[in-house]
Amino acid sequence: YYIDDIRRAKELASSGIHYVDVGTSGGVWGLERGYCQMIGGETETVQRLEPIFSALAPTIESAPRTPGRSGPTTQAEHGYLHCGGAGAGHYVKMVHNGIEYGVMAAYAEGLSVLQHANLGNQEIAKNAETTPLRDPEHYKYDFDLAEIAEVWRRGSVISSWLLDLTAQALHREPTLSSFSGRVSDSGEGRWTMKAAIDTAAPV
The missing domain is CATH 1.10.1040.10 (N-(1-d-carboxylethyl)-l-norvaline Dehydrogenase; domain 2)
Incomplete structure (x- = not known):
């Protein structure tokens, strides 16, 4: 629950622990298809963990590119997204x-x-x-x-x-x-x- 995330992030910050919340979708099929991941937490912490999120996510080929999108691909197009601060991942x-x-x-x-x-x-x-x-x-x-x-x-x-x-x-x-x-x-x-x-x- 995202409200628990907000509380936990504050409590753990005083001990120097960086809290990240990750809502996942994909169920048992995620093992083969990859997991859609909705991530909340501090930007620097999420960036440090990005290789893990990328490895667990579906590939860019999992869905056709949305018409009108151009240029470099985004996190969302790879199946994971840093949605905001503590609790944002579980809120989404x-x-x-x-x-x-x-x-x-x-x-x-x-x-x-x-x-x-x-x-x-x-x-x-x-x-x-x-x-x-x-x-x-x-x-x-x-x-x-x-x-x-x-x-x-x-x-x-x-x-x-x-x-x-x-x-x-x-x-x-x-x-x-x-x-x-x-x-x-x-x-x-x-x-x-x-x-x-x-x-x-x-x-």
């Missing part, structure tokens, strides 16, 4: 995770809507707790979610690595029955929302 990583969770939730909810598009073909319970389906003929589609995820990977504006992983999971197990429907709260989503509230950033 915190927001990264907030975005990641939102994207995953959007995929899950969208795929759920597709999965339920065949409700008109099913016998619906009639009771006081269930809203009746008014137009069953509008919901008679049996969509292949694995194939839809696959087609979205190719040229779609919502294509992403997270979608790649979703497509892999659906191909291996179309019902996803071995996956839990519950996701633990690791804190980053709430921390991102708190930062947005504290700074009056619209989210």
Whole structure:
């Protein structure tokens, strides 16, 4: 948590220890692909450690160069970035995770809507707790979610690595029955929302 970084950096500075916080992304695949690194700390300290960050980062070839960029490549283009002082790395990583969770939730909810598009073909319970389906003929589609995820990977504006992983999971197990429907709260989503509230950033 970036607030812990700010405190730790101050405490350790009195003992002559230079504190660096590094948010990483890439998961278990980082071993082969390299790790995206978001770094916070004193400029001189980060510069001294740069060979380590460079060795752990993806190569410049991991993504096409952004149109319009020219001249020497930057740290970010190599997959690591000194974001600012103490806590800056974990602050950027915190927001990264907030975005990641939102994207995953959007995929899950969208795929759920597709999965339920065949409700008109099913016998619906009639009771006081269930809203009746008014137009069953509008919901008679049996969509292949694995194939839809696959087609979205190719040229779609919502294509992403997270979608790649979703497509892999659906191909291996179309019902996803071995996956839990519950996701633990690791804190980053709430921390991102708190930062947005504290700074009056619209989210």
